[in-house]
Amino acid sequence: MSDQPILELKNVHSGYGSIKALKGISLKVMPGEIVAIIGANGAGKSTTLMTICGIVPVEKGEIYYQGKLINRVSPEKLPTMGLCQVPEGRRIFPRLSVEENLILGAFHREDKDQIAKDIRHSYELFPILGERSRQHGGTLSGGEQQMLAIARALMTKPKVLLLDEPSLGLAPIIIQQIFKIIADINREEGTTILLVEQNANLALQAASRGYVVETGEITLEDKASSLLTNPKIREAYLGE
Amino acid sequence: MEYFIQQLINGITLGGMYALIALGYTMVYGVIQLINFAHGEFFAAGGYVGAIALAYFAGVGYMDSHPVICLTASFLIAMAYCAYLAVGVEKIAYKPLRKNSRLAALLSALGMSIFLSNGMMLTQGVYDKVYPGELFQGRFDFGMISISYLQIMIVSLTAILLVSLNLLVFKTKIGMAMRATAQDKTMSALVAIGSNRIISLTFAIGAGLAAAAGIMYGLYYGSVKYDMGFIPGIKAFSAAVLGGIGNITGAMIGGLIIGMVEIFGAGYISGEYKDVFAFIILIGVLYFKPNGIMGENIDDTRV
Amino acid sequence: MIHEFKKVWKQYTIGMLWLLGLLWPMLGIHPDGTLTFQKTVTVWSYLLAGSLVCLMIYVMKASGSLRFISTPLSRTTEGLKSATAAFPSWVWIMIVLGFALIYPQFAGRYGTDVAINVLLYICLGLGLNVVVGLAGMLDLGYIAFYGVGAYTYALFNVTYGLAFWVCLPLSAFFACIAGCIVGYPTLRMRGDYLAIVTLGFGEIIRIILNNWMSLTNGPNGILGISPIGIYIPIFENGLTFEHFWVKKLEFFYYFALGLAIFAVIAVRRLNFSRVGRAWESIREDETAAELMGVNTFIYKLLAYAMGAIFAGVAGAFFAARMKFVSPESFTFLESAMVLCMVVLGGMGSIPGIILGVIALIALPEVFRELQSYRMLVFGATMIIMMLFRPSGLIPAKRMGTRSEEKES
Numbered sequence: 001m002s003d004q005p006i007l008e009l010k011n012v013h014s015g016y017g018s019i020k021a022l023k024g025i026s027l028k029v030m031p032g033e034i035v036a037i038i039g040a041n042g043a044g045k046s047t048t049l050m051t052i053c054g055i056v057p058v059e060k061g062e063i064y065y066q067g068k069l070i071n072r073v074s075p076e077k078l079p080t081m082g083l084c085q086v087p088e089g090r091r092i093f094p095r096l097s098v099e100e101n102l103i104l105g106a107f108h109r110e111d112k113d114q115i116a117k118d119i120r121h122s123y124e125l126f127p128i129l130g131e132r133s134r135q136h137g138g139t140l141s142g143g144e145q146q147m148l149a150i151a152r153a154l155m156t157k158p159k160v161l162l163l164d165e166p167s168l169g170l171a172p173i174i175i176q177q178i179f180k181i182i183a184d185i186n187r188e189e190g191t192t193i194l195l196v197e198q199n200a201n202l203a204l205q206a207a208s209r210g211y212v213v214e215t216g217e218i219t220l221e222d223k224a225s226s227l228l229t230n231p232k233i234r235e236a237y238l239g240e
Numbered sequence: 241m242e243y244f245i246q247q248l249i250n251g252i253t254l255g256g257m258y259a260l261i262a263l264g265y266t267m268v269y270g271v272i273q274l275i276n277f278a279h280g281e282f283f284a285a286g287g288y289v290g291a292i293a294l295a296y297f298a299g300v301g302y303m304d305s306h307p308v309i310c311l312t313a314s315f316l317i318a319m320a321y322c323a324y325l326a327v328g329v330e331k332i333a334y335k336p337l338r339k340n341s342r343l344a345a346l347l348s349a350l351g352m353s354i355f356l357s358n359g360m361m362l363t364q365g366v367y368d369k370v371y372p373g374e375l376f377q378g379r380f381d382f383g384m385i386s387i388s389y390l391q392i393m394i395v396s397l398t399a400i401l402l403v404s405l406n407l408l409v410f411k412t413k414i415g416m417a418m419r420a421t422a423q424d425k426t427m428s429a430l431v432a433i434g435s436n437r438i439i440s441l442t443f444a445i446g447a448g449l450a451a452a453a454g455i456m457y458g459l460y461y462g463s464v465k466y467d468m469g470f471i472p473g474i475k476a477f478s479a480a481v482l483g484g485i486g487n488i489t490g491a492m493i494g495g496l497i498i499g500m501v502e503i504f505g506a507g508y509i510s511g512e513y514k515d516v517f518a519f520i521i522l523i524g525v526l527y528f529k530p531n532g533i534m535g536e537n538i539d540d541t542r543v
Numbered sequence: 544m545i546h547e548f549k550k551v552w553k554q555y556t557i558g559m560l561w562l563l564g565l566l567w568p569m570l571g572i573h574p575d576g577t578l579t580f581q582k583t584v585t586v587w588s589y590l591l592a593g594s595l596v597c598l599m600i601y602v603m604k605a606s607g608s609l610r611f612i613s614t615p616l617s618r619t620t621e622g623l624k625s626a627t628a629a630f631p632s633w634v635w636i637m638i639v640l641g642f643a644l645i646y647p648q649f650a651g652r653y654g655t656d657v658a659i660n661v662l663l664y665i666c667l668g669l670g671l672n673v674v675v676g677l678a679g680m681l682d683l684g685y686i687a688f689y690g691v692g693a694y695t696y697a698l699f700n701v702t703y704g705l706a707f708w709v710c711l712p713l714s715a716f717f718a719c720i721a722g723c724i725v726g727y728p729t730l731r732m733r734g735d736y737l738a739i740v741t742l743g744f745g746e747i748i749r750i751i752l753n754n755w756m757s758l759t760n761g762p763n764g765i766l767g768i769s770p771i772g773i774y775i776p777i778f779e780n781g782l783t784f785e786h787f788w789v790k791k792l793e794f795f796y797y798f799a800l801g802l803a804i805f806a807v808i809a810v811r812r813l814n815f816s817r818v819g820r821a822w823e824s825i826r827e828d829e830t831a832a833e834l835m836g837v838n839t840f841i842y843k844l845l846a847y848a849m850g851a852i853f854a855g856v857a858g859a860f861f862a863a864r865m866k867f868v869s870p871e872s873f874t875f876l877e878s879a880m881v882l883c884m885v886v887l888g889g890m891g892s893i894p895g896i897i898l899g900v901i902a903l904i905a906l907p908e909v910f911r912e913l914q915s916y917r918m919l920v921f922g923a924t925m926i927i928m929m930l931f932r933p934s935g936l937i938p939a940k941r942m943g944t945r946s947e948e949k950e951s
Contacts, residue, residue: 055426079432091427093420100416108432275735292572299576328561333926344929346735347886351925354879358919363569477739512754519743526736527728
């Protein structure tokens with residue numbers, strides 16, 4: 001592991017029109033880490049990810065990816081650089097088949113043989129997707145859609161994977177499965193993961209470090225294990 | 241019966257042209273939810289450029305020696321010209337308004353339509369521009385029924401274009417990306433699909449097809465006029481709505497139906513009111529089956 | 544200024560090159576097999592010069608180099624505003640009205656003719672404003688109701704010899720019926736569909752007018768419509784009334800003025816009434832309006848019918864003035880023009896629409912020699928307004944965003 005962060009936000013401000021959602025977010029993600037961002041509804045977690053991906057424009061501050069400033073890079077360029085997001089609500093293309101969804105994950109890639117291999121690999125990782133490869137994405141269950149969204153993101157060959165609320169609306173058993181896969185991806189492929197979750201307990205168990213976001217600002221930053229034992233966090237986010 | 245079959249053939253010819261125009265409406269609507277009022281003008285511009293190209297070839301004398309090459313070249317030139325026109329139109333008049341209300345984009349499209357048709361009038365004149373008429377003069381006769389070579393050419397070319405479009409949209413990666421952009425632009429960007437490029441491509445393809453229809457129309461009816469895009473434009477839009485807007489197969493079928501209805505209506509009911517039938521279908525479909533005969537459910541959103 | 548210019552010059556250059564490529568096939572390829580460039584380049588350089596001036600102004604405005612003009616200008620407008628505020632608005636209305644009253648005395652025949660046109664279009668524009676500006680439904684077949692009104696008067700007058708004042712309510716009534724017939728099936732539709740369906744309906748009505756030979760005399764139109772007739776009291780032998788045809792343009796002008804004033808007052812009253820609020824609530828958010836107990840269907844139909852009535856009345860005046868109607872006057876381009884006036888002036892804003900009408904009717908009369916470029920300029924105006932000032936020249940005070948715009 002090098003000591004240069006692969007993704008770094010410095011005092012980032014952004015928002016939707018007159019509404020300011022982020023008021024100076026600074027965070028660092030080191031290569032190979034799993035970092036969790038936790039916070040309440042509307043704290044700015046998803047906006048942080050959308051700002052990193054260039055969907056929400058940066059108003060002030062800098063975002064560095066692999067040491068390069070990416071403030072003004074257009075969103076569709078970022079996946080080609082190895083920065084990919086699985087957005088909140090999964091956003092499967094509902095009227096494309098599962099296979100087509102996966103192929104689109106590799107839209108920018110030209111290596112046909114490797115793509116075919118990667119699709120097969122996705123089906124090994126998520127056997128259910130293999131069974132349903134011809135079905136429309138919209139007909140899948142929530143858990144299957146989440147798997148497809150992750151598989152699709154992996155098709156871009158990401159170096160950094162941004163995951164937004166992977167547990168949202170899923171049954172506990174599915175959530176466990178998904179988090180296990182996330183950990184596997186991180187361990188086996190060395191993919192850096194930035195995880196946004198409302199389910200703080202789950203996220204902090206998976207992550208090595210964590211940030212707490214409140215109303216558009218980072219209020220706390222620590223090792224995940226110490227956040228889990230922090231009484232304030234336990235009270236505010238773990239329901240004790 | 242002979243009369244019926246004759247009308248059927250005429251209906252397919254006309255319907256094919258409507259289908260080609262309707263595809264542009266439906267694809268653009270599918271991708272950016274805009275009724276591109278200027279689309280009829282792409283059709284007219286295609287007719288004009290085709291006429292200009294054919295006349296030029298006739299002028300330099302290639303027409304007599306290589307008629308097929310000249311015709312093919314004219315089609316390609318017109319399609320390329322309209323694609324070029326459409327991409328620019330989208331960048332100027334629609335792209336800046338993508339975040340604004342749909343009413344603003346619609347009015348801008350309407351303005352563009354008026355602008356383009358008057359631009360054509362100023363550069364090409366108010367009067368009909370005659371197509372060189374020597375092409376495809378012959379016809380097959382089966383008793384009372386006759387099919388001109390021109391009709392065969394039009395129908396087969398339409399079929400080729402429709403099939404290739406279907407292949408493009410449903411079998412290639414770029415077609416997949418087009419469908420993905422239509423469904424979710426943000427997510428498309430997150431998997432490296434540049435929506436601006438896809439939108440430009442959609443406009444280019446739609447306008448190219450409309451241009452092909454424009455030349456066919458010119459060859460079939462013998463002349464083109466600056467305001468000829470308006471009525472076929474609405475009819476083709478009706479076809480797109482009939483098939484379910486955003487649905488490519490639907491637009492093809494809808495175009496054929498509208499063409500048939502118009503020809504049969506003119507043949508059996510009244511020729512003077514032939515333009516009315518398409519509108520009545522449009523209104524009827526929107527009233528009873530707003531998603532079209534094969535449309536998917538679209539959210540109930542207003543301008 | 545250099546900085547601002549840097550931002551746009553690339554797009555501008557590409558755009559102008561695109562335009563050159565667009566123009567050449569239309570202007571430079573000739574049927575005799577020759578290719579020329581001169582005409583293309585000439586036309587293009589005119590356009591280049593024109594757009595360059597606009598670009599420079601835009602860039603200078605963006606960079607603040609125009610401050611030496613814009614600061615005094617805004618100070619003047621500020622001053623004007625405070626001066627306006629110094630007198631109550633009725634003073635200004637009186638001044639405008641006074642000017643309108645004496646206008647024919649010095650305008651001459653031609654000027655009066657143009658002014659009558661302006662007044663009729665004000666009535667049309669205000670009627671369309673009810674549909675588009677207040678209720679938020681795009682209507683592209685609006686001119687059809689104008690046609691219905693004009694034909695109603697023409698037919699009743701020519702066939703039955705009914706007088707103008709009898710036909711006026713009939714015109715309004717038939718236009719209203721036509722509005723309801725169009726409105727009833729279409730109002731369930733989404734806005735952009737509505738636009739195209741109204742366009743279709745407008746065309747249907749025009750095609751019917753064009754083809755129903757026995758009733759409307761087809762494309763030849765109806766001739767010999769009587770002008771407005773009034774009874775003037777004569778006090779010579781007690782009180783008698785003399786019938787008098789309003790043939791002189793000057794007199795007709797006053798009737799048109801009356802119509803326009805009536806339209807302004809009516810739309811204003813509607814706007815600030817319960818009905819107007821219901822319309823605006825539908826425009827802003829139809830679902831919310833319905834949940835608040837507004838019967839959206841009835842109110843939308845009412846907006847349609849109301850707009851149609853204005854058009855019908857204006858149509859009757861039009862027929863009385865021209866003494867001739869034909870389907871030619873009621874094409875889609877007329878609808879587009881009325882819409883353009885409303886958009887240019889500002890949807891929902893009465894002074895805006897009046898300004899829009901004057902701009903689009905009176906200005907082309909001033910530049911008569913450029914007549915053939917008129918529709919081209921209309922189209923360009925609509926695009927430019929939408930790009931740079933979508934709320935119009937004089938925006939309405941009460942305009943919010945539409946609900947579904949926020950989410951996307």
